[in-house]
Amino acid sequence: MPYVIGDELPNAPAGERFRALLDRPQILQMPGAHLGIAALLAKKAGFDAVYLSGAAMSATMGLPDLGMITIEDVCFHVRQVARASMLPTLVDGDTGYGEALNVMHMVRAFEDAGAGAVQLEDQNLPKKCGHLNDKKLASADEFAAKIAAARKARRHLYIIARTDAVASEGMDAAVDRAKRYLDAGADAIFPEALTTREMFIEFAKRMPGVKLLANMTEFGRTPFFTAQEFEEFGYSMVIWPVSHLRIANKAMEGLYNQIKAEGGTHNAIGRMQTRAELYETIGYHKYEELDASLVKTIIPTGMPQRD
Structure with missing residues (x-):
């Protein structure tokens, strides 16, 4: 399928199409696809949306995932994935590339590039992969301000707030943070680096009615679970962020x-x-x-x- 043109172009913005996928009863499965060809292969396999990982983009550029890439670096990848496949794409926005004004610029840039959703995380720079040790967290107030800025700037982009607090602050603090982020305007929550089936189930039970994202990355802290299992735990979305890059x-x-x-x-x-x-x-x-x-x-x- 070539770049979509003419009558084949979707009528709705990518954010609205992403939200519509979450209105379905089944869990939304998103493999990583940070290149146009990868998105086409994912679409050919039957996936309805893809995830654009900051770690995958950084590694492709020969860089570690430490928040070193820029908004324009990411937009380069978003444009090729969106144009090639027209699949709604969830984009890793790291910590927002700065403070509230930077987050607002990021949201508009991602929307213009064709993104359907963005994930923001409550770490401070230099940030780390969520499955590594000694992550430095922003305060809940600071990160809530970024979420509020993203909500204010967005036209259609779906906003997912990631919290890395479980590892260092515990489940209660992570749940409290998640509630703050929802109040600030997040559409969904991503609890990162949960380590047991029981933790996934507990977090979901304490977030009734909230759309939740699970991360099934290899060589991390989370055991292998299937999409069906995550759905049974109470999650609406699951990503395999870097699996395609590891294989390639x-x-x-x-x-x-x-x-x-x-x-x-x-x-x-x-x-x-x-x-x-x-x-x-x-x-x-x-x-x-x-x-x-x-x-x-x-x-x-x-x-x-x-x-």
């Missing part, structure tokens, strides 16, 4: 090692997406149909044999 990085590392060891890719062909598969995913021939000056491409069906 491992595959690339293996390929580079194989080329170095064997002098070519001849023994890696079976693990590759074919040219035909790639062109089908990106809608190559659809673009040719849109431009009559292009001669229709004939895809090679195989590689020639060596003499």
Whole structure:
């Protein structure tokens, strides 16, 4: 499917389409997809929305996830994901890139780029992955002010407030913070780095009627749970933020090692997406149909044999 144009463009803004997905009875499943091609593959697999991870964007740029990327860095990724797939996208907004005015600028920039929702977290800079140690939290008042600023600036963007307080302040404090953030204007809550089934269930029971987001990241503090299990716990959304990047990085590392060891890719062909598969995913021939000056491409069906 190429960039959507003309009559195929959605009529509703991305934020409204994201909210409509949450009106359905089933949990909203969002795999990570921080590149246009990844969003197309997620859409092809049947997902209705995707998550754009700050850790994935940072790693793709060769940087650690320490709040080093900028609003414009993120908008570059949002634009390609939104334009390529038209899927409502939940974007990791880290700590908001500054104080209240910066948060307002971020919200408008993300909306203009095509985002459907944003997640903000109550850490101070330099921020860390939510599953790491010794995170520095902002005060509840400071973060509530950021949420209020986001609410004031948004036209349609869905606002999710993440709290990292469970690890350092405990469940009671995390619940109190979540309630403050809802009062400030958040649409949903993301309790980060819960470590047991019982903790997920308790948090949900103490937030009746509230839309909740669960994070199912690998190599973190949360055990493996399925989307169905999270739904049973009382959660409306679940993300797999960096899974696609981990898979892709491992595959690339293996390929580079194989080329170095064997002098070519001849023994890696079976693990590759074919040219035909790639062109089908990106809608190559659809673009040719849109431009009559292009001669229709004939895809090679195989590689020639060596003499």
